[in-house]
Amino acid sequence: QITLQSKNTESEQLIKKRLKEIEGEVKHIEEVQEKLGKVFYETALSEEEKTIGFGDYVKLIDGTAVGKVVDVKGSKVIVDFNGIKLEVKPEKLKRVATQTVVTSGSSQSKTEITNEKRIPTKVYSSPLTKNEIDVRGMTVEEAVEKIDEFIDQLLMSDFTTGYIIHGKGTGKLATGIWSYLRHDKRIKNYRFGRPDEGGVGVTVIEI
The missing domain is CATH 3.30.1370.110 (Ribosomal Protein S8; Chain: A, domain 1)
Incomplete structure (x- = not known):
């Protein structure tokens, strides 16, 4: 009986040891997956930075007017230049960090909108209940x-x-x-x- 109890104890210890090893392996796999995922997305983002995409503010390489990319159609993008939408090849555009808009009243008067943290102006009917x-x-x-x-x-x-x-x-x-x-x-x-x-x-x- 003592021998049997001893064997049971040894078996339990082996099982606990193996479970601990498995937990460590699972944690390691999760960490590797997270790192691989991060590398994948960062690489994709790095490649994307080289291209013109939706939401980017751009200007023609040989022009001064600044517009916003509102759509992508195959090998071309649709750019909204102050209400006028044009279909342009990305290689003819240059991404800019700010948007310059011609204000009403004077073609020379321009307002530069930077990417500074803005205060929300839209009024929402109900408060945010979950983040x-x-x-x-x-x-x-x-x-x-x-x-x-x-x-x-x-x-x-x-x-x-x-x-x-x-x-x-x-x-x-x-x-x-x-x-x-x-x-x-x-x-x-x-x-x-x-x-x-x-x-x-x-x-x-x-x-």
Whole structure:
């Protein structure tokens, strides 16, 4: 009987040891997945920085007028130049950090809108009750529009952190969102969620 108890004790110890090893392996795998995901998105973002995309302010390489990219159609982008929309090849455009708008009354009078942290002007009918938004299944354009409103509401609430649930998928949606966040001066910091927050399927923002 003593021998049997001894064997049972040894078996339990081996099981506990193996479970501990498995927990360590799982944690290691999660850390590797998070690092790989971060590398993937940062690489994608680096490549995206070289291209003209939705929401970018641009100007013609040989011109001075500044417009905003409002759509992407195949190998061309649609740029809104103060109400006039033109279909242009990206290689003929240059990304700019600010938007210059011709004001009414004088073609020489211009107002420069910088990327400084702005104060929300839209009035929302109900206060923000939770600091997360789910944009899974949306296009980048749809998600960015919703996220923009979400950030406005965060600024007017007591929340300083927000969670954007975009899922993993192909990474296209997350890449587009990160590109948008990178240029939004309202955002102090952004990162992927930790394993307990949803991992690379969630982006955590701080305002």
